Amino acid sequence: MSNQEQHLKLWTRAFICLTICSFLLFLNLQMLLSSFPAYVKDKFLAGDLTVSLVTSVFAISAIATRFLTAVLIRKVHRHIILFIGLAIATIFTAIYVWADSIGSLLLMRVGYGIGFGMVSTIIPTFVSQIIPGNRLGEGIGYFGLSTSLAMSMGPMIGLNVTKHFGFGSLAMIGTVTVLFIFPVILLSRSIPPGLKKQAAAGGVPSPKQPFNKKLLFPALLNVCLSVTYSGLLSFIALFGESVHLAQVGLFFLFNAFTIIIIRPISGKLFDSKGHAAVLIPAAISVFTSLLILSYATSMPMLILSALLYGLGFGAIQPTIQAWMLRTTPKEQHGMANSMFYNSTDLGVAVGALMLGAISSASGYGMMYRYSSLFMILFLVVYVFVEFFNVRKQAEIPNVPTM
Template sequence: MGESRERLWTRDFVLLTVCNLLLFLTVQMQTPTFPAYVKEAYQANDFVVSLVISLFSLAAVIARVFTGEALKTKSSKILAIVALGFVAIFSAGYYWAGSIVFFLLLRILVGIGFGMGSTTFPTIVSNVIPAKRIGEGMGYFGLSTSLAMALGPLIGLGLLNWFGFGSMLIVLVLLVAIIFPLMHFIRAYNQLPVSSGNAQTVTGIRRFYDKKLLLPAGLNFCLSITYGGILSFLALYGKEAHIENVGWFFLANALAMVLIRPFSGKLYDRKGHIAVLPPGAIFVGISLLLLSLTTTESLLLVSAAFYGLGYGMIQPSIQAWMVKVVTPEQRGMANGLFFNSIDLGIAVGSVLLGVIATHSSYSVMYRWSAACLLLFLIVYFLSQLAAAKAKKAAVASENVGV
């Protein structure tokens, strides 16, 4: 019986991972294609084009906050169905959007659906993964996001260029539709986490966060600032550095993440986050410094590999950390805060690093981006020293009491 409980690759785990892959794939198909489509179809200016991404992200951030709270008491299956319904129905509505205002409204509604789904699926899967294999399990589950990041833009741009906007939307809606029958075979919806007997009812704003999550969420935010610089300015940096195929960076980056995640997850389970986060931060820092010096595609690929290794070590470990330190009832909130720290970090990174690039160059900007990892390491080690000091003081106090 004990061996059965420790199984990771159950039917529910596999199905939830596939569902998450399909959901994120639909979003990653939209991210690179919609700004260009809006600019051409509606003759929109750059500010309106920026709203295509920012309004979607803002809607997802807000939806995750309330979804995390709803998962404590509501059916996760109902929430998942509502989320997918929003994504499928309102994505199909893009085709009939007669004005940019209607298009942006649909972006908000799809963002709400994605925010709900991207919180619900990880929360369900965190209840399925054995506690002693949470790092390994979240690492494998996170591969679905990495694959979507690698394949989504390629599929979306290919469909848009070869078959047109309508065909791309059909494929997008079909991918969401595939999730519905898969969900029928998942049994973990009613697998509620075991509540601790002395759990206290939390009211007010603390329903939406826990102070134990502030450190890992802050570290994730810091890491995501650097990714905002990659997403927003890599193509422009390629022109500045005279590198033609900068898109290879994303493919090499995703491949490195896919390769490292299973190993980093097992290392997290055995040694804890201190064995994973510092080397991961060093890898990302090296990547950004190499990127700032890049003038050839070969060096670009080396930089991408380092970034993928570091990002693939840090991100699933932080998610496992956040899920592990809260009560089972708070896992929805923890997952929502995890993804929100990513989106907010990317948004802040795009703005702050863009200001630096405006007053210097993209090469200088990536060197400053590497400084985020120095801050990451300083905050992390100071927090560990403070925790060790507090633990030592607590032990000394107990000894005095005895």
Template structure:
């Protein structure tokens, strides 16, 4: 036990991080190409196209809320494997959908499976990361989601253009299907901790534990960040068509590079300096990235925009998650991780719908220009709460400034 309290790079941590990468890779390879495929296949309007993203996200959100009490009664391994199977089956059936309605129902099914799996895995990881290295550990674990978010859409768009949608869904099915043998063969799912078993026996007392209000600020900031990402995921391919830039998918490649660089650095900076040292410069960088993207008409500008977005996005996400985890007790980590990923999905869903409406009324370039100002709102919210002495800015840990 002492080893696990001090060691970060355990077998369980590595395998769970890799499994989370595969889960999110399946999601991200299909998320960005989906609007293009749906529009070409079924010719729906822009709002209906946005439902491909938003209905999945809303289904995942509802599922995660349901999973909080369920995890106290059903073994988490059962929830994890069931969620992976549902996500894999839904992915395999996408290319057989004969109507937009069936496609949307399959997106909801995928959201349910994804919500189950993405609630359990981060909870397992947060329980095996040493408390004093939570920022660093979440930073490395979060590389799985950020890397998938960065390279997944690029892979998806490339496979869709070169090999067609059925082959893309096959690749996604293989990606999520590898999770079960990876975890079971290597026996990397950590055992049910004694603390959790004790909590299960006194669930009525645990249920009365007050909701940690300190996590509301980082959760709200994560929503705002995810609104901008909803615009990137949902409409970047269509924006490329608008500005006649065939290499638009390279945005995700260069975005991935800076995400990989900044993730570990931002985690250690959070552990030593607190959230302000990370979030303020990162928000300004994302603002500059989106503003530059809205004026992009050439590959060099696109690359600079992508590098900046990855730098800011890759710093903000692990910081908000580690901040939320540090503010709560271990038995609340399931709820916290659920809330964290729900804020991402909620932000992406809202961003996809609202920015889609804005793009229909104006243009994609104007839409990205407006979305950049969301990050100014992000900064204002953070600074105002800091000035008011919010508990979220002054946690129990003395060094979290």
């Protein structure tokens, strides 16, 4: 097979459309999520712990929904689940502005989490079925670029729209963003080959797959990374106010710049050298970024922190996802994707609550220093487990072949 044929096989219309859908979904999420802390503080006079609940209840509901979706897809056609999830996410995005209390807003966040959890399970499962096996790291790298770009551009857009036009305008933009997913999905005209038989049978399930314990280790690493991201998402706007950085939203712009650069490189590096070549330097980059951010009082320091965080975050996330997919057969890709996104949301939920408590007691600078320690934990756990695995492999005797 020629390189050109491989390229065409990866960059199909279905792959491109599903990648765009993922970008729009996460853009909607990140635009609103980044603006909720300041909005909730201003409208409901809430403290940092209450603000962190807005992030945490969404993440918890998304996690629970993904487990239910994993059961549901064995009984219901996946496209039906996808469109129901999109409809739920659209409705709850549109009605955020009607919340008149913390309680009602939290209920809406739970509803949105349900819709988001359904869609964010189905789309990556479709994508993982259509990426050529020998280009899995590269394909997930490009697909994951949609998520990372949304995670970088969304907060910047959300903070600026809220600042100049108000939260109501942002909710309307978010609603339109989700609505755009419907025609793009239809444009893809795609049911991945491995799912055509199931679709023709009306969604009749394959036998239930046993849980793959190999997913737990990379999922734990992703939790550590996601804790650090929750601190940025939930509190960087408030941090900017505390140190008088008016354009703190630029963090996400420069973060996006290095993510765009590193994503394709890290995917190819994973395919050729394995995850260690990517994860160790990337984790050091994230740690350094958060340490610089914790002391930032000027735009150059903020920009340097953003560039380093983008390099690390943009390399780690797709590598972990590709690693999880590579350790599972195709029929378990739904499980692997669910574990990946659940570990992301778990890290965001735990991080929002934990870092919210730290910021209330010690301030935002100290909070980011504590947040950086999760990348030290990341490195220690990773190196220890990999060293143990290498020793275990070395102890297996070579059995001569006859």
